[in-house]
Amino acid sequence: MKVSPLANYLTEQGNRVAHALPGSSIDSVAQIRKNALARFALTGLPRMTDEQWRYTNIRSLEKHQFELSQSSDCKPDGVNISEWRLPKADTYLAVFLDGWFCSELSNLENLPDTANICSLAEILEFPTNANTQSFELALQELRSMSANAEHGFTALGAGFAADGLVVQVGSDVTLDKPLEVLFLSQRDADTRFCNVNNFVYAGKGANFQLIERYLSLGDTNHLTNSSFTFNLEADAQVDHYRIQNESECAFHIGSAKTRQKDSSRYRIFSISLGALLNRHEVIQSLDGENSHCELKGLYIGRGNQHIDNYTTIAHECADATSDEFYKGVLDDRARSVFHGRIKVAPGAQHTDAQQQNRNLLLSRNAEADTKPQLEIYADDVKCSHGATIGQLDENAVFYLRSRGLTEEQARTMLTDAFAAEIVNDIELEPVLTEVSNLVQKKLSSGNSIKEAA
Amino acid sequence: MLSINDLCVQIEDKKILDGINLDVAAGEVHAVMGPNGSGKSTLANVITGKLDNLTQGRITFNGMDLLDLDPEERAREGIFLAFQHPIEIPGVNNIYLIKAAVNALRRHRGESELDAIDFLAIVREKMKLLQINESFLYRSVNEGFSGGEKKRNEILQMMMLEPKLTVLDETDSGLDIDALKIVSRGVNSLADAGRSTVIITHFPRILEYIVPDHVHVLIGGRIVRSGGKDLAHELEKYGYTWVIEDTPAAVA
Numbered sequence: 001m002k003v004s005p006l007a008n009y010l011t012e013q014g015n016r017v018a019h020a021l022p023g024s025s026i027d028s029v030a031q032i033r034k035n036a037l038a039r040f041a042l043t044g045l046p047r048m049t050d051e052q053w054r055y056t057n058i059r060s061l062e063k064h065q066f067e068l069s070q071s072s073d074c075k076p077d078g079v080n081i082s083e084w085r086l087p088k089a090d091t092y093l094a095v096f097l098d099g100w101f102c103s104e105l106s107n108l109e110n111l112p113d114t115a116n117i118c119s120l121a122e123i124l125e126f127p128t129n130a131n132t133q134s135f136e137l138a139l140q141e142l143r144s145m146s147a148n149a150e151h152g153f154t155a156l157g158a159g160f161a162a163d164g165l166v167v168q169v170g171s172d173v174t175l176d177k178p179l180e181v182l183f184l185s186q187r188d189a190d191t192r193f194c195n196v197n198n199f200v201y202a203g204k205g206a207n208f209q210l211i212e213r214y215l216s217l218g219d220t221n222h223l224t225n226s227s228f229t230f231n232l233e234a235d236a237q238v239d240h241y242r243i244q245n246e247s248e249c250a251f252h253i254g255s256a257k258t259r260q261k262d263s264s265r266y267r268i269f270s271i272s273l274g275a276l277l278n279r280h281e282v283i284q285s286l287d288g289e290n291s292h293c294e295l296k297g298l299y300i301g302r303g304n305q306h307i308d309n310y311t312t313i314a315h316e317c318a319d320a321t322s323d324e325f326y327k328g329v330l331d332d333r334a335r336s337v338f339h340g341r342i343k344v345a346p347g348a349q350h351t352d353a354q355q356q357n358r359n360l361l362l363s364r365n366a367e368a369d370t371k372p373q374l375e376i377y378a379d380d381v382k383c384s385h386g387a388t389i390g391q392l393d394e395n396a397v398f399y400l401r402s403r404g405l406t407e408e409q410a411r412t413m414l415t416d417a418f419a420a421e422i423v424n425d426i427e428l429e430p431v432l433t434e435v436s437n438l439v440q441k442k443l444s445s446g447n448s449i450k451e452a453a
Numbered sequence: 454m455l456s457i458n459d460l461c462v463q464i465e466d467k468k469i470l471d472g473i474n475l476d477v478a479a480g481e482v483h484a485v486m487g488p489n490g491s492g493k494s495t496l497a498n499v500i501t502g503k504l505d506n507l508t509q510g511r512i513t514f515n516g517m518d519l520l521d522l523d524p525e526e527r528a529r530e531g532i533f534l535a536f537q538h539p540i541e542i543p544g545v546n547n548i549y550l551i552k553a554a555v556n557a558l559r560r561h562r563g564e565s566e567l568d569a570i571d572f573l574a575i576v577r578e579k580m581k582l583l584q585i586n587e588s589f590l591y592r593s594v595n596e597g598f599s600g601g602e603k604k605r606n607e608i609l610q611m612m613m614l615e616p617k618l619t620v621l622d623e624t625d626s627g628l629d630i631d632a633l634k635i636v637s638r639g640v641n642s643l644a645d646a647g648r649s650t651v652i653i654t655h656f657p658r659i660l661e662y663i664v665p666d667h668v669h670v671l672i673g674g675r676i677v678r679s680g681g682k683d684l685a686h687e688l689e690k691y692g693y694t695w696v697i698e699d700t701p702a703a704v705a
């Protein structure tokens with residue numbers, strides 16, 4: 001296979017900077033990076049010939065020579081965090097600048113003793129008796145990323161493992177406030193490579209909300225490669241809100257991989273607004289009976305944005321349920337890809353899996369590709385899926401105009417209504433307000449809303 | 454108020470309207486009756502601006518050339534159509550639409566927007582008169598409404614927008630006897646010397662409640678007969694064949 005110049009560049013860079021990364025003096029850590037880089041050198045970056053990347057061309061990304069963000073690049077001075085954190089929200093706050101944890105901007109005080117949240121870099125650099133569990137969890141996950149890398153970006157994630165958040169919430173602990181993880185890219189983040197890996201463990205019966213946000217301070221073309229893994233013990237409940245609103249020149253590859261035990265519940269809202277090239281993967285493994293997951297997504301693209309949502313839900317055991325609903329609005333020349341794979345393993349009887357993907361094209365040049373993929377190896381199951389790609393209903397546009405609304409108002413109102421079906425399901429008030437505002441702002445700034453008439 | 458002159462509409466190579474002349478003066482009520490497919494809704498669509506492929510003709514509204522105006526401009530000048538088949542709009546709250554529409558009209562007239570409390574008070578009063586449950590305000594426009602509920606919702610919008618010219622396209626179809634009275638009461642609550650109504654209907658019953666000054670019979674895209682309110686009853690008795698046989702021009 002032909003390996004791209006960027007892949008070569010990154011492999012060399014990885015070997016060069018390895019000694020400066022956190023925990024490089026610990027053999028087990030260094031070995032993980034080395035193996036992952038070796039794997040990356042073999043696989044390279046994803047190609048459209050890879051079935052999972054069929055509709056996503058990363059050519060625009062390969063035009064740049066990305067440099068791994070150094071811890072010295074992280075400059076918290078002058079960042080007024082109250083401007084960027086979720087408004088009107090009382091949260092535990094973890095802030096990252098270009099991929100590095102910033103304790104001075106974060107606020108993780110007064111966490112219950114049974115909850116442990118700390119920076120991956122810190123754990124790797126200074127393993128102590130107190131954080132042994134987190135250290136072990138991180139190593140195990142990084143090893144698995146390297147060994148089971150689905151594609152180059154996963155291998156790259158482990159090969160350049162630097163910082164991120166390691167979260168452990170103990171049995172039966174309910175966090176009194178949501179945990180907000182804010183990834184900011186700084187004004188000078190052009191061609192910077194921000195690589196973060198986050199590992200979340202929810203003990204038996206634990207219950208909390210996690211808000212994952214990405215913002216850019218400038219119109220920079222950085223690359224974010226971010227992974228989250230969740231392990232939910234029995235009866236745990238995690239609500240995960242993800243808002244990706246990076247610069248529309250940026251490149252963003254993200255994932256949420258979750259394993260769930262008996263009667264646990266995981267719900268994610270994946271809101272994709274920013275980045276020129278955006279891919280978000282949600283990989284679910286329902287390993288326990290009566291476990292339940294909900295995947296809701298909303299993506300809005302304009303200009304030349306490309307938004308790829310790749311999702312897999314594996315029903316590995318009986319009596320688990322999943323509910324997936326993604327909606328997208330594409331304007332100008334924007335493109336979207338939705339891949340919804342549902343696997344029902346042999347013996348996973350009474351599976352109930354619902355999947356829907358709806359796309360609204362506002363311009364003639366916008367494009368949406370949607371690909372459901374159902375693999376069902378059990379017979380007593382309820383699975384359904386549906387996908388649509390359409391335009392605004394011109395009769396509805398006329399109805400609104402006949403009541404005195406301008407054509408632009410009518411189109412905006414109908415487009416808002418389309419998006420609202422996802423947005424209005426957000427239960428956490430400050431997230432709901434923030435997403436509504438962002439969505440409205442993005443939709444009302446579209447320029448071809450008029451032109452499409 | 455409304456003056457239609459030699460209006461012809463052709464869709465593909467089919468003549469749908471073929472030389473319509475109609476004058477509606479301020480304060481008048483006109484009824485338009487005619488068999489299915491004769492062009493009644495098409496006429497309504499031309500007036501509101503949904504159709505603009507006229508082959509010939511002129512329409513003026515209070516001195517303005519109506520054909521120069523976009524649908525929203527016509528609405529703001531006071532034209533309202535109660536649709537024969539009101540469309541469902543998932544995700545758009547009824548109250549949100551009504552409020553946006555009322556405020557669009559107020560802005561056009563140079564008035565300030567209604568504040569939320571005043572607006573709610575007015576809309577509640579109209580809903581009471583139309584016997585619509587308040588929960589309908591917070592549902593998506595017409596979504597899951599019964600046929601009769603949709604029609605009432607159209608009249609609610611009409612009452613809120615206070616149009617100068619209302620076109621009711623078969624608003625009476627699908628209404629039960631009580632609902633017909635309620636809806637007529639709603640329409641009449643707005644009646645004054647400055648407002649006009651065009652009622653498209655198949656049944657003389659609604660004309661008992663909203664009494665027309667003129668009745669027109671539209672067949673094959675032409676008005677083949679006009680008369681007073683008694684014409685509606687004659688039509689019911691003798692049917693459209695009677696008009697056609699009685700009016701040689703209609704078969705031409």
Ligand SMILES: Nc1ncnc2c1ncn2[C@@H]1O[C@H](COP(=O)(O)OP(=O)(O)OP(=O)(O)O)[C@@H](O)[C@H]1O
Pocket residue numbers: 464469487488489490491492493494495496537
């Ligand atoms: N877009 C269109 N394309 C083709 N034919 C059309 C179109 N719109 C209307 N027509 C035709 O024009 C004719 C008149 O239709 P219209 O809806 O105006 O009838 P109507 O008098 O309102 O009938 P009804 O009493 O059933 O409501 C019908 O034959 C209809 O099929």
Ligand SMILES: [Mg+2]
Pocket residue numbers: 493494495537622
């Ligand atoms: Mg009709």
